[in-house]
Amino acid sequence: MNQPxxxxxxxxxxxxxxxxxxxxxxxxxxxxxEEPILYxxxxxxxxxxxxxxxxxxxxxxxxxxxxxxxxxxxxxxxWQREQRGTGHAAKLAQEWWSAxxxxxxxxxxxxxxxxxxxxxxxxxxxxxxxDCSFLSFTLADPTGYGRVITENGSVRVVEHKDATEAERxxxxxxxxxxxxxxxxxxxxxxxxxxxxxxxxxxLPDALALIAARGGKVEAVHADDAxxxxxxxxxxxxxxxxxxxxxxxxLSLMRDNGMHCMDPSSVWIGPKVKVxxxxxxxPSVQLWGETVVEDGAFxxxxxxxxxxxxxxxxxxxxxxxxxxxxxxxxxxAGPFSFMREHGELxxxxxxxxxxxxxxxxxxxxxxxxxxxxxxxxEIGENTxxxxxxxxxxxxxxxxxRTKIGSNCLIGSDTMFVAPVEVGDEVSTAAGSVIxxxxxxxxxxxxxxxxxxxxxxxxxxxxxxxxGKSRS
Ligand code: UD1
Ligand code: CA
Numbered sequence: 001m002n003q004p005x006x007x008x009x010x011x012x013x014x015x016x017x018x019x020x021x022x023x024x025x026x027x028x029x030x031x032x033x034e035e036p037i038l039y040x041x042x043x044x045x046x047x048x049x050x051x052x053x054x055x056x057x058x059x060x061x062x063x064x065x066x067x068x069x070x071x072x073x074x075x076x077x078x079w080q081r082e083q084r085g086t087g088h089a090a091k092l093a094q095e096w097w098s099a100x101x102x103x104x105x106x107x108x109x110x111x112x113x114x115x116x117x118x119x120x121x122x123x124x125x126x127x128x129x130x131d132c133s134f135l136s137f138t139l140a141d142p143t144g145y146g147r148v149i150t151e152n153g154s155v156r157v158v159e160h161k162d163a164t165e166a167e168r169x170x171x172x173x174x175x176x177x178x179x180x181x182x183x184x185x186x187x188x189x190x191x192x193x194x195x196x197x198x199x200x201x202x203l204p205d206a207l208a209l210i211a212a213r214g215g216k217v218e219a220v221h222a223d224d225a226x227x228x229x230x231x232x233x234x235x236x237x238x239x240x241x242x243x244x245x246x247x248x249x250l251s252l253m254r255d256n257g258m259h260c261m262d263p264s265s266v267w268i269g270p271k272v273k274v275x276x277x278x279x280x281x282p283s284v285q286l287w288g289e290t291v292v293e294d295g296a297f298x299x300x301x302x303x304x305x306x307x308x309x310x311x312x313x314x315x316x317x318x319x320x321x322x323x324x325x326x327x328x329x330x331x332a333g334p335f336s337f338m339r340e341h342g343e344l345x346x347x348x349x350x351x352x353x354x355x356x357x358x359x360x361x362x363x364x365x366x367x368x369x370x371x372x373x374x375x376x377e378i379g380e381n382t383x384x385x386x387x388x389x390x391x392x393x394x395x396x397x398x399x400r401t402k403i404g405s406n407c408l409i410g411s412d413t414m415f416v417a418p419v420e421v422g423d424e425v426s427t428a429a430g431s432v433i434x435x436x437x438x439x440x441x442x443x444x445x446x447x448x449x450x451x452x453x454x455x456x457x458x459x460x461x462x463x464x465x466g467k468s469r470s
Contacts, residue, residue, distance in 0.1 A: 008052070008122065008179075009100035010045040013089050014038055014108030015058025015080040020233040026060035027231065028108040029067060032241045033248070033269045034287040034305075037231055038064070040111030040244070042072050043270070047115035048122070050104060054096050056080050056089045085200030086176070087192040094189060097182050102126075105203065107176040110230045112240055117227055122179060124220050131184035131215035132207055135175040137225045145173035146204050148219050154211045155219050157204035161197035172221070174204055175228040184210050244270070281317065299333060310346075324356075327363070345380075359390075362405065374398070375417065379405030385429060387412040404439070 018027025028038035038055070045053055054076035057064040065077050078093045090097075090105065097103040102125065106113065117135070125133040134157075136148045146157040147170040157174045158167050188209035192201050211217045222228070231237050248268050252258040258274055260266055262282035268274070269287045275294035280286075284298050288306035292298065296309045299317025307321040315326065316333035324342040326332055332350045342356040350356055351368035359376040367373055369386035375398050376390050388409055390401040399417035403409065407421065410429035421427075422439035431445035 006099060007101050008050050008104055009097050009102075009182075010050045010053040010104045010106060011078075011090065011093050011097055012038070012041055012045075012053060012055045012106045012108050013086055013176075014064060015056045015061065015083050015089055016109070017059040017083070018109065018232065021237075022234070024060075026064055029060070029063060030231070030237060032111055032231075032237060033244055033267065035270055036067060037111045037237070038067070038108045039071065039270070041106045041108060041113055042068075042075065044113050044115045044118055045104070045106065046072075048118040050118070050122075052100070054078055054093060055108070056093055058083050058089075085194065085198070086203035087189070087201030087205060090185070090203050090206075091189050091192075091201070094186065098186060100182050103180050103182050103185065105176075105178045105180070107230060109232070110176060110228060112227045112229055112243060113177065114227055117222060117224075121177070121220055124218070125179040128218055129216065130179070130218045131181045132178060132210050132217045133220050134178040134204075134207065134217075135222055135228065136172050136219040137175055137222050137228050138171050139173055139225055140171070142168075142171050142173045146176075146202075148172040148174055150219070154208075155217050156208035156211065157202075159196065159198070159202060159204070172219070175222070176204075176230065177228070178203070178207075180206070180210075184215050187213065248272075275311070293328075302333070373401075376401040376403065376415075378403045379407070379423065381405055382407040382409065384409045385411035385413060385427075388415075389413075390415045390417055392417045 014028040016027060021027050021030060029036045042053060055068050056078045058080040061079060068075050068077060076096055078096060080089050080092050121135055144160050146159045147163055147167050149156050149158055149167060149170060185206060188206050191209050192205045194201050196202065207217050226243055229240055231240055245267055248270060249263045249266050252274050253260055256274055257276055259279040265282045266280050267285045271289050272286045273291045275292060277295045278292050280298045281300040283300050285303045290304045290307050292309045293311040295312040298315045301318040302315050303320050305322045308325045309315060310326060310328040312329045313326045314331040316331060318335045319333040320337045322339040324338040326344045327346040327348060329347045330344040335352050336350045336354045338356040340358045343360045344350060345361060345363040347364050348361040349366040349368060353370045354367050355372045357374040359373045361367060361378050362380040364381040365378050367384040371384060372389045374390050374392040382403060382405060391414055392398050401415045401417045402420040404421060404423035404425060406424045408426045410427045410431060412430045413427045414432045416432060416434045419433055421437040424440045425437045426442045427433055428444040428446060431443055433443050433445050437443035
């Protein structure tokens with residue numbers, strides 16, 4: 001939405017504890033698809049074109065503030081040390097929202113609101129010339145919500161705990177999302193009282209106060225109740241996560257042609273990017289800032305976090321990648337684990353029961369079986385034999401291994417780091433490599449085999465002699 005300067009400020013209320021989460025973590029930092037609940041309303045506001053936001057923090061506010069500063073650095077922070085209600089939270093933010101023509105108030109614990117609804121809501125507010133607009137919706141079971149009471153052409157909200165039997169019978173409820181003309185809110189904010197069942201300052205009381213002064217208050221009714229679901233406990237959190245998961249996965253299938261035979265078992269976070277012609281098998285999780293480029297395949301039971309899968313890469317299944325990169329046409333799995341900026345370059349391969357940490361595996365190189373490769377750089381077209389390990393840790397610090405290009409590393413080679421081997425190097429199977437191997441050489445670091453002739457017969461004889469004596 002294109003808006004003139006200072007037309008809208010967005011105030012997100014996030015100071016509450018969320019007692020029913022039964023957790024020390026403040027409610028808005030609980031994770032939904034591995035991003036805090038608070039991420040979602042802030043993101044929807046930004047996507048709708050509202051650039052200026054402020055977050056009211058309180059309970060465990062240092063943690064909430066820290067997360068906001070890191071993830072939405074443009075956002076202002078307003079402290080509400082004591083949580084005395086939504087009206088009190090809005091009052092403490094008055095200096096901030098007074099700089100705007102209008103203030104959009106969102107709840108930090110309602111993550112399903114979409115940017116489309118916010119845009120529509122703002123347009124209705126402006127075109128209606130409203131002093132206050134709020135989003136309402138209809139619920140079969142409205143228990144707990146503020147009821148929208150319309151009488152004699154005016155509208156007000158009564159909280160569930162303060163409502164009469166007749167009022168409780170109303171199914172239209174307040175979403176907790178409002179747009180106030182800032183001047184209208186300023187004119188009534190000091191009149192909100194805490195004479196009610198909860199002894200709190202209720203922001204929805206501003207509606208009736210504005211109407212009483214002749215202001216125009218409009219309930220903007222939305223059909224899609226799902227968007228307003230608030231999160232108050234772990235069950236609602238799981239339910240909202242499932243709804244968001246469906247939205248993300250189905251939109252990738254619809255818009256990017258993602259091929260997915262069992263969408264209900266695939267979990268993709270809101271920041272993940274997926275290209276064209278990507279196939280995702282059942283039971284896959286893609287989290288954080290993961291990117292999956294065109295033509296990639298992701299097999300079952302794979303979990304990717306903050307990782308990049310380049311085009312046409314093949315992640316065969318049961319692979320776990322954290323902060324790592326798989327190059328074009330490279331492959332991983334089944335059963336591989338890469339972390340801390342591991343990198344497979346183009347057409348490289350990591351195979352069965354392989355762990356790679358903070359290492360680069362060069363183009364066309366392979367680590368096919370049962371290896372640990374840490375703090376290592378491997379050149380191009382090198383083959384690492386089964387069971388090879390880089391011994392990178394000496395008990396004090398991590399040391400580096402460097403392996404050149406076109407090498408043939410024998411099975412079960414131990415590279416005792418720091419150690420460096422050149423190009424076209426081979427190692428004998430079972431070698432412990434502690435010194436440099438120059439280009440083109442074979443490194444052998446093991447005891448020479450000796451055979452003891454006739455040993456088995458002699459042992460058998462010894463055993464039977466011993467038995468006959470006893
Ligand atoms: C609120 C509305 C209710 C509406 C419902 C929709 C009030 C009084 N009632 O009720 O009409 O139907 O939302 O979900 O507003 N918060 C603060 N500081 C506080 C209190 C709350 O920042 O002192 C924050 C909370 O963290 C939360 C949001 O405001 O994100 C809503 O507060 P909550 O206590 O959950 O209000 P409800 O009882 O759900
Ligand atoms: Ca709530």
